[in-house]
Amino acid sequence: MNINAYSIEQNLEFETLFKNEDTIAFCYPIYGSCVPRIMREFALKYKSCLNGKKLIIFCTQMLFSGDGARAFARLLPGCEERVIYAEHFLMPNNICNFSLFPMTEREKNKKPIKALKKLDRVCLDIQRGTVKKRGWNLFSTLLGKTQNIAYVKMEEQGRSSFRTDESCIGCGLCAQKCPTHNLEMIDGKVVQKGNCTLCYRCVNLCPKQSCTVYFHKKPKKQYKGLDGKL
Numbered sequence: 001m002n003i004n005a006y007s008i009e010q011n012l013e014f015e016t017l018f019k020n021e022d023t024i025a026f027c028y029p030i031y032g033s034c035v036p037r038i039m040r041e042f043a044l045k046y047k048s049c050l051n052g053k054k055l056i057i058f059c060t061q062m063l064f065s066g067d068g069a070r071a072f073a074r075l076l077p078g079c080e081e082r083v084i085y086a087e088h089f090l091m092p093n094n095i096c097n098f099s100l101f102p103m104t105e106r107e108k109n110k111k112p113i114k115a116l117k118k119l120d121r122v123c124l125d126i127q128r129g130t131v132k133k134r135g136w137n138l139f140s141t142l143l144g145k146t147q148n149i150a151y152v153k154m155e156e157q158g159r160s161s162f163r164t165d166e167s168c169i170g171c172g173l174c175a176q177k178c179p180t181h182n183l184e185m186i187d188g189k190v191v192q193k194g195n196c197t198l199c200y201r202c203v204n205l206c207p208k209q210s211c212t213v214y215f216h217k218k219p220k221k222q223y224k225g226l227d228g229k230l
């Protein structure tokens with residue numbers, strides 16, 4: 001759609017960027033039908049800059065999230081009416097050490113291609129002025145709520161759940177890539193600061209597959225994201 005895309009991890013003047021736009025799209029992976037904590041904190045920090053803006057919300061999910069896309073709109077009082085498009089996209093599971101949903105080759109290869117095709121269709125829809133709000137019905141809300149309840153506890157327990165073992169070579173990649181700066185290298189060892197957002201980036205990136213968060217089973221197959229860079 002010829003727009004600028006940024007990561008919330010970039011060190012940018014987001015107030016200025018938001019001020020110059022009348023429509024802003026937010027994209028995030030769903031965590032237990034909740035917006036990831038790091039994204040929630042971002043939204044709340046810039047909520048005043050989003051007043052009066054039209055919003056597009058895209059949410060990725062492994063299976064289902066009920067009202068995953070609506071969850072973002074709920075964070076900002078009064079903005080639900082300003083959402084012009086909300087959609088869910090199926091992507092591979094990034095919880096690579098959870099045996100109930102193992103990453104299959106089919107999932108790894110097919111889901112991203114399908115998601116990109118869907119994205120093309122959605123962009124055309126938006127350009128034509130179609131308004132669609134996925135997750136805005138009662139059934140989706142109830143489905144989302146059931147997942148929220150379990151996830152709130154998981155999120156709290158997960159804050160200090162990083163683990164690594166003797167296979168760690170102290171390369172520091174996990175600390176370098178952690179989006180919340182939860183990990184720090186001290187004397188060649190990884191130390192956590194109780195701020196894990198459960199993004200699984202360390203688990204998926206570790207060259208020795210030594211890192212785990214929340215579930216402490218070692219990952220078999222890591223998820224490298226759409227472009228392999230995470």
Ligand SMILES: Cc1cc2nc3c(=O)[nH]c(=O)nc-3n(C[C@H](O)[C@H](O)[C@H](O)COP(=O)(O)O)c2cc1C
Pocket residue numbers: 028029030031032033059060061062063064065091092093094095147198199200225226
């Ligand atoms: C902590 C956590 C909770 C998750 N909860 C859900 C969920 O409730 N429903 C779901 O379909 N996927 C869930 N997932 C999977 C991710 O949403 C999915 O793998 C992600 O959207 C992958 O897309 P990405 O390439 O945009 O990261 C969860 C992942 C994590 C790390």
